[in-house]
Amino acid sequence: MKPKNFMAGGEEASRPASARRAPSEKRVRIKVVGVGGAGVNAIDRLVEDGFDQVGLLALNTDAQALANCMVADKLQIGERITHGLGAGGDPDVGRQAALEDAEAIADAVRGYDLLFLAAGLGGGTGTGASAVVARTARDQGTLVLALVTLPFSHEGAYRDRVARGGLLALQDAADAVICIPNDKLYDLAGADASVQQGFAPTDAFLSGGVRKIWRMLGTTGLINIDFADLRAVLKRRGGETLVGFGDGEGPDKVEKALESALASPLLNDSETLQRAECALVAVTHGSDFKMAQFRELMKRVSEKFGPQTACKQGPIVDENFQDRISLLIVASTGKSVLPASGRAGARVADGEIQTSTLNPSSVSVPFTGKGKIRQGVLNLNEVFRGSFEGAERTVVDGEDLDLPTFIRRKIQLRQR
Amino acid sequence: MSLVNAILKRNRSDFLVGLDIGTSSIKLAIGETCPDGSLSMVGSHVVESQGISKGEVQNQERACEAIARAFTETENNLGIGIEVVELAITGSHIASGTYTGHANVQSEEGEVAEADVRAAMDSASSCAQLGGDRAMIHTMRCTFELDGGPPLTNPVGHIGGTLKAEVHCIHGQATRIQNLSHCLCEKIGANVEIGNSVFSGFASALAVLEPEDKLGAIVIDLGGGITEYAVYLRGMLRQSGTLGVGGGHLVNDLMVGLGIRQRRRAEKLLQKAGGVMVEPGDRDKEVSFASQEFLGDREKVYYLEDIQRILHARMHETLRILRDRIFARNANDLNGATVFLTGGCSHLKGMTTLAQSVFDMHAKQGIPGGFEGQEEHLRKPEMATAVGLVKYAHVQRQYESKRAGPWWNRMWRAVSG
Incomplete structure (x- = not known):
């Protein structure tokens, strides 16, 4: 087995080139940042689980909350604005606080390949500061994967609006955003769960996701899945990201793993899965895992995807996994369900959240204007290149800028 | 040729001609140095462009045809002969960077001489480590430091041991830069010499920025095929580049x-x-x-x-990309800066409002200025590059004549040499 390396090395100033893999033992450098109250709680869970292979950072405006958290690495932002008292539910304060300490944030997230950002949207710090943190990290060449929750429906329309605004800003700033409505988590915890238990699945989800991706990247599989593959799936797709994982043990381990992976609140959306453009399926198993079982598993997973999904599979052998498998699925769609900026009159400039222009109905319900609605989705390969035919393409961050922006941003037009 | 033309032709090299070969139009601006040393603009001409894509030659034949037409029409309209042109260079291959270098002060007393400044700047620009196919277009001085002291704009005459220089370098792919000049010289067959080759974004900035603007300004030239930008901070050019969208x-x-x-x-x-x-x-x-x-x-x-x-x-996307690039390098120094929009697209309704919201700074159209003459159609944002080329050549000439000294010195050198 060839020695494996995911990252070209620290001296490489910018993004890792997958083509250049020097044989060294460098691991992918991962940092997990919890932003705001809910985010910090989530990474506290990682500490509780004894997961110390990655860098953890708690980031909040609220000094009191930070003092109570177990993470060693803490960063209090916006001292001058909030005097350490939190953002008071105002995302603008959260954003200003992050901008004020932009340098400290930049220092804290410097030098990592992958950054997990955990936050609860709907409040002040998590909603406002997340986009700033994500952008800061992305500007330094870090792949940013954000895991955020949306407020419970009983928290009211205002918080929902604030959260949606924050989500738009974050989608703009991060490479991929995985968004879990708290209502779904509540369903998962069951009606009898205490309030505290109701939040536990979020924390468990984050903790589990980080560890599984860490394992996928850190182990040499029979077919390699590496950082470049993960980047390819997540990188600025502009669509939805679905993540699910599950474990299975015993004779029907395949069945169990599949069931729990697909039942995961972020993956039980079969319609979205059908639309997925690309997917990564990593299976960690022991040496006793049979080829027939593997094929069966992959067949079952593939069925869930649509015909156009490019699926990358990676069996990973881990001797600790005798008669046990662990399954991780990361999929990404090309189409965005949430409106891109510009639709419904919402503009998201620089992580700024314009709650006034965003009403909740325009987010979930498709645009209902006068005239015929034409979805701005064309087959990108056939788009008329006009005078740019034959000219050198202008490609920035993997996007072909010669193609009309409104198509890439999925902005709907009213008529033809 | 008329008698007037014949007389004018005698002094033709006194004219400064800026040639901006753009994707949608070819623009010429013509100026001359007044007796008092100031710059006066005497004319301009615009023709439709052909064979240019994203600021670079795509179809040589058609491009040459259009350039030749621009020359003939300008010569006939203004009754001048064009001998030397200042050429604007652009293209997505152009990149820039700021580099630092050091040199030891050579004189025994430790007084910095012009040669030390050169040495420090050379050492800095060599840090750019251009590959074989890349050529330097501009090396511009930013700041100097003597033995870690405060930043200096001109260290000549100061006393010190080690001189640190910071320079801003703009470079491009050599073959692609030569493409345009090749078109001009070889294909057209016009008796035209290329004076200076200047990066378009830099030329636009020269045209529209007053000295006090240079304390903090972002100049964005929204052209027909390509967008150039230049960032000035504390009087110095700190960042520049292009984006192939127009x-x-x-x-x-x-x-x-x-x-x-x-x-x-x-x-x-x-x-x-x-x-x-x-x-x-x-x-x-x-x-x-x-x-x-x-x-x-x-x-x-x-x-x-x-x-x-x-x-x-x-446009939102385009400005966002530029903003991200600029803020990634100079975010902290841009407080109170102004965004100047030049180029044809700056006329679009709402453009300054959009720029203002994306950059969160004051934004306005950049109007070429700093010259005399009644040429009102030169005071338009789309003429910025062409005017900037003339201004560049004007400053260059003044610098050269200052170095050469007064006429008796030159005469003496000619006689004794």
């Missing part, structure tokens, strides 16, 4: 979005109804546009909102 993309987006087949029509629509902000009040407004179909004219109706959405998406 007005042609707006036209193309309209064609795709509204199903317009002829390019001219889309261009007209852009001029007539182009706005980059989605105005809530324009929500139900319609734009009717006569189109020539098979059987007579037919009115086509577009929603103004659609046009605005398409254009907003494009």
Whole structure:
């Protein structure tokens, strides 16, 4: 087995080139940042689980909350604005606080390949500061994967609006955003769960996701899945990201793993899965895992995807996994369900959240204007290149800028 | 040739000619140095461009044809002969960087001489480590430091041991830079010499910025095929670059979005109804546009909102990319800076408002200035590059004549040499 390396090395100033893999033992450098109250709680869970292979950072405006958290690495932002008292539910304060300490944030997230950002949207710090943190990290060449929750429906329309605004800003700033409505988590915890238990699945989800991706990247599989593959799936797709994982043990381990992976609140959306453009399926198993079982598993997973999904599979052998498998699925769609900026009159400039222009109905319900609605989705390969035919393409961050922006941003037009 | 022309031709090299070969038009600006040393603009000419894509030659034959036409028309209109031109260079291959280097002060007393400054700057620009196919276009001094002291703009005459220089270098791919000059010299066969080759974005900045603006300014030249930008901080050029997106993309987006087949029509629509902000009040407004179909004219109706959405998406994206690039390097020093928009696309309705919201700074159109003369059509944002080229050459000449000293010195050198 060839020695494996995911990252070209620290001296490489910018993004890792997958083509250049020097044989060294460098691991992918991962940092997990919890932003705001809910985010910090989530990474506290990682500490509780004894997961110390990655860098953890708690980031909040609220000094009191930070003092109570177990993470060693803490960063209090916006001292001058909030005097350490939190953002008071105002995302603008959260954003200003992050901008004020932009340098400290930049220092804290410097030098990592992958950054997990955990936050609860709907409040002040998590909603406002997340986009700033994500952008800061992305500007330094870090792949940013954000895991955020949306407020419970009983928290009211205002918080929902604030959260949606924050989500738009974050989608703009991060490479991929995985968004879990708290209502779904509540369903998962069951009606009898205490309030505290109701939040536990979020924390468990984050903790589990980080560890599984860490394992996928850190182990040499029979077919390699590496950082470049993960980047390819997540990188600025502009669509939805679905993540699910599950474990299975015993004779029907395949069945169990599949069931729990697909039942995961972020993956039980079969319609979205059908639309997925690309997917990564990593299976960690022991040496006793049979080829027939593997094929069966992959067949079952593939069925869930649509015909156009490019699926990358990676069996990973881990001797600790005798008669046990662990399954991780990361999929990404090309189409965005949430409106891109510009639709419904919402503009998201620089992580700024314009709650006034965003009403909740325009987010979930498709645009209902006068005239015929034409979805701005064309087959990108056939788009008329006009005078740019034959000219050198202008490609920035993997996007072909010669193609009309409104198509890439999925902005709907009213008529033809 | 008329007698007037013949007389003028004698002094033809006194004219400074700026030649901006753009994607949609070729622009010439002509100036001359007044007896008192100031710059006076005497004329300009604009012709439609051909064979240029994203600021670079794509079809040599057609490009040469257009350039030759521009020369002939200008010479005839203004009655001058063009001998030396200052050429604007652009293209997506152009990149820039700021580098530092050191040199030991050579004199025994430790007084910094011009040679030490050169040495330090050379050491700095060599840090750029250009590959074999890349050529330096500009090396511009930023700041100097003597033995870690405060920053100096001109260290000559100061005392110290080690001189640290910071320079801003703009470089490009050698073959692609030569393409244009090759077109000019070889193909056209015109008796034209290229004076200075200047990066377009830098030229535009020279044209529109007053000295006090240079304390903090972002100049964005939104051209037909390519956008250039230059960032000035504390009087020095700190960052520059290009993005291969321009007005042609707006036209193309309209064609795709509204199903317009002829390019001219889309261009007209852009001029007539182009706005980059989605105005809530324009929500139900319609734009009717006569189109020539098979059987007579037919009115086509577009929603103004659609046009605005398409254009907003494009310009918002373009400015965001520039903003991200600029803020990634100079975010902390841009407080109170102004965004200057030049180039044809700066005329689009709502452009300054959009720039203001994206950059969160004051934004305005950049109007070429700092010269005399009645040439009002030169005081337009799209003429910035051409005017900047003339200004560049003017400053260069003044610098050279200052170095050469007064006429008796030159005479003495000529006689004794």
